[in-house]
Structure formats: C-alpha cells, structure tokens
Amino acid sequence: MPSFFRWGWGFWYYLPDERLNTIIACALAFVVILITLRRMQKYPGAQVSAFIPPAVSVAFLLVVGVLFFTREAYTRQVLFMSYVVSLGWFYMAFFLGRRYRRMKLAVVPFGRVELLVPTTHIELRRLEEPDIGRVRYDGVVADLRSDQLTPEWERFLARCTLNHIPVYHERQIQESMSGRVRIEHLTENEYGSLLPSLFYQGVKRFFDLISALILVPLLAPVMFVTAIAIRLDTPGPALFIQPRMGYRGVPFNVYKFRSMHCEKKGRGYTEGDDDPRITRVGKVIRKYRLDELPQILNVIKGEMSFIGPRPESMELSEWYERDVPFFSYRHVVRPGISGWAQVEQGYAAEVDGMIEKLQYDFYYIKHFSLWLDVLVAFKTLKTILTGYGAR
Structure with missing residues (x-):
C-alpha cells in the first residue's frame, strides 16, 4: 500500500535498488512480526495487543539497522508508512480475532478434566455422549489416563483423530491455560520434554x-x-x-x-x-x-x-x-x-x-x-x- 501511494500503481515496472530494498525490508519486517505475534499468542498471559507496538517497532528497527550498516539505498517515506500501516493492520487483526474467534473445545467428562476452568480465550463444552453432532470444535479434551474411559468413548476419540479433530490430554490444556507444569507427580512427565535444547x-x-x-x-x-x-x-x-x-x-x-x-x-x-x-x-x-x-x-x-x-x-x-x-x-x-x-x-x-x-x-x-x-x-x-x- 505505501508503495502504491508513493510510486503509483505501476511501480513494479521500474524497480531501482532503493525501491527493491525498501519492499524487501518491509516484507521481511511484516513476516517477522507475524511469526512473533502468532508464536507468542499460544502462551498464557500473552496480551498480544500490548505487544503489537514493541514487536512492530523492533522488527522495523532491525531492518532499518541492516539497511543502514550495509549502506543499501532505501526510501524512508515508504518504510515509515509501512510501519504505520503494519501497526493498524495487526491491531485490526487482533480485535477482529478477539471479537469473532474463541477456541472451542469439547470435554470428555471423566477424570481430571473437571478441574479445567474456561478462560476468555478458550470455551469448554462438556459432552454428554460420545458424539459432537454438527458443532464445529477446535479439539477434544480428555483425561487419557482415566479408568472411566469406556470402549465407546475410546472409539469416539479415535474417530475424532481420523477426522483431523485434535485430541488433547487434559495436562496439555491445563498447562497452556495456566502457564504452569504440575509437579506433584513429576515422574509422570517424560524428562525428555523437560530437557531444554x-x-x-x-x-x-x-x-x-x-x-x-x-x-x-x-x-x-x-x-x-x-x-x-x-x-x-x-x-x-x-x-x-x-x-x-x-x-x-x-x-x-x-x-x-x-x-x-x-x-x-x-x-x-x-x-x-x-x-x-x-x-x-x-x-x-x-x-x-x-x-x-x-x-x-x-x-x-x-x-x-x-x-x-x-x-x-x-x-x-x-x-x-x-x-x-x-x-x-x-x-x-x-x-x-x-x-x-x-x-x-x-x-x-x-x-x-x-x-x-x-x-x-x-x-x-x-x-x-x-x-x-x-x-x-x-x-x-x-x-x-x-x-x-x-x-
């Protein structure tokens, strides 16, 4: 968009170094921001809206720093306009996503899943029978170690997997919602998953x-x-x-x-x-x-x-x-x-x-x-x- 406003609709027919460098820098900054915010969004307590300004600012400062130290030509006006447009774009995406998108999980009502509490980002719906009907769920949560899981419910979980509906163990969801790992029975965790890279x-x-x-x-x-x-x-x-x-x-x-x-x-x-x-x-x-x-x-x-x-x-x-x-x-x-x-x-x-x-x-x-x-x-x-x- 800033390129269109600065150079006109046919700017791609003529791309000298300063234009090409500017477009590549803006594209790289945008991709870095997108990946960063999407990765951060999966962590509990991540108020993504509060991190949009620093994420956008850091990404554009990095590309400006690279252009400056490599002494490559670029257009300041387009770079600055891209920075402003990126701020607006990511804010709009965040508020639309929060308004119209909330993760919806079906809960198999046995075992420790009863301890899970819904949040502003995750909706939990208790299943009364091994069938999700016509409701579209983002996944199914079950205590896979519960002795109460009958063969009928186990077949239901298998059908969900075959239909590409993710099945989560309750521990995974509990950790993603709380940002904590339960340690009262740490031996149940595979130590490999707790070994940092x-x-x-x-x-x-x-x-x-x-x-x-x-x-x-x-x-x-x-x-x-x-x-x-x-x-x-x-x-x-x-x-x-x-x-x-x-x-x-x-x-x-x-x-x-x-x-x-x-x-x-x-x-x-x-x-x-x-x-x-x-x-x-x-x-x-x-x-x-x-x-x-x-x-x-x-x-x-x-x-x-x-x-x-x-x-x-x-x-x-x-x-x-x-x-x-x-x-x-x-x-x-x-x-x-x-x-x-x-x-x-x-x-x-x-x-x-x-x-x-x-x-x-x-x-x-x-x-x-x-x-x-x-x-x-x-x-x-x-x-x-x-x-x-x-x-």
Whole structure:
C-alpha cells in the first residue's frame, strides 16, 4: 500500500535498488512480526495487543539497522508508512480475532478434566455422549489416563483423530491455560520434554554476551546515578553481593544495587514491598527493576542470562531443597535477571508460593524457546517502563 501511494500503481515496472530494498525490508519486517505475534499468542498471559507496538517497532528497527550498516539505498517515506500501516493492520487483526474467534473445545467428562476452568480465550463444552453432532470444535479434551474411559468413548476419540479433530490430554490444556507444569507427580512427565535444547542454550548464551557488552556503556550513566543516590540516601555500599544457587547447582555471587538498610537485620528474604528494611531509594529502584542492573556483569561472566528462573539465595535454596519436590531441577538452565515466574506471579518467599513459582519455572524449561524469551522480555520491559507488576 505505501508503495502504491508513493510510486503509483505501476511501480513494479521500474524497480531501482532503493525501491527493491525498501519492499524487501518491509516484507521481511511484516513476516517477522507475524511469526512473533502468532508464536507468542499460544502462551498464557500473552496480551498480544500490548505487544503489537514493541514487536512492530523492533522488527522495523532491525531492518532499518541492516539497511543502514550495509549502506543499501532505501526510501524512508515508504518504510515509515509501512510501519504505520503494519501497526493498524495487526491491531485490526487482533480485535477482529478477539471479537469473532474463541477456541472451542469439547470435554470428555471423566477424570481430571473437571478441574479445567474456561478462560476468555478458550470455551469448554462438556459432552454428554460420545458424539459432537454438527458443532464445529477446535479439539477434544480428555483425561487419557482415566479408568472411566469406556470402549465407546475410546472409539469416539479415535474417530475424532481420523477426522483431523485434535485430541488433547487434559495436562496439555491445563498447562497452556495456566502457564504452569504440575509437579506433584513429576515422574509422570517424560524428562525428555523437560530437557531444554542445548543448541538454543548455546545461541542464547552468544546473544546474551553480545547484548550485555552493548548495554554496559548505554546503561553506565543510569547505574552511576543510581549508585550515587543510594550512597546519599543511607550509609553503606552501593552494591549488594550475595551468594546464590546457579546453573547446574553451582553457587555464584550475584550483584545488585543495595535497596535495604545495612544496620537492620531480618529474615533471609524480602518480606514483601512493605519490608521496613527497604530504603526510600530502594523502593524506587525495586519498582522499576533498577536494582537488577549490576547483574549484567553476571551475564557477561556466564553465570546468568537475561531471561531464566530467578536465582535464590543459598539459605532459601537449602530450605526449598528440603520441602519442595524437584526444586533442584530448575537449575538445568542458567538463572535470569527476569523470568516467566516473575512476570506471571511475582515474588514468592513461603513454601506454598514457591511451589507455584516452581510450576512456572518448569513451564519455562519445558517450553524453552526464543518466543517465550521474547514474551518475557516484552512483559519485563512493560514493568520497567510503567512500574506496574513489579513485586
């Protein structure tokens, strides 16, 4: 559309380098946005409408960066108009999809499917007999391990598969709706499905290192001002260094900006936002996650990643090891500055809250991928810019 407006309807008869480069760049950006938003949409808690502006902006910035550094000719007006049109297009697609499209699942009424609760995105319809009639369903959900499944219902599930209607085990749907992996019977999971890709771990480590080296000089002024503010606010060092449990269970020292009074003692973890040990400056830097900035040094050293399960203190780790099943399995990936549990649940210190947090961590490990990392990054960026959701 921008090409038509800028160059006329017959522009394809004459395509010099600047026009061809611009069209290819816009097409690539559009495809990247489409794939990113579609992949992110499958994760629970992904408010796709909130991520359209950053996804579109990042994609177009990337293609502009490539064109700039390769010194290829392009037309700024068409590129900018394509950016605006893409924003409008994806917003329209989202709102039309939300208005007219809701996933509809038929539920076989036996076993643990009774625990499933419908959401704004998924409609659950209980079947009274092994027949879906003339209703068009996106899939059928059943507890495939239930002893109550009769041969008649099993034949029904087989017919659904033959007619290309997906049949889902209730665990799959429960995980996709909650963003958590149940861990009370972890042995029922195949450990292979919880083993993260070694290839992606290597790729992620490479991009973590490059990104950290680029961000250090950019964030240095912010870190300098934060350190000065901490020193002026209360006596004590600007940095807080604490041993934490790391990748593959190896302890390391995590770096943070100090957000508490040095002279006040308490328990081995923060007791919520109203903890009396938190300083005035500490409340601000914790709200906007500025206290986490020194952990870029941990990323450079290879001890942490930008995205991953948050590392716990040694005291809490030893406590959880005793009381929480399979806690140590979360160390199969590098700990992160931000993580899936933090953007979905927030901070948890007690054992009951930690079990829920561990379920989020296991979901992240099971779905360990670029797209989930992008979603966590967008949610974290939203928290940093607005302060909303930080805990």
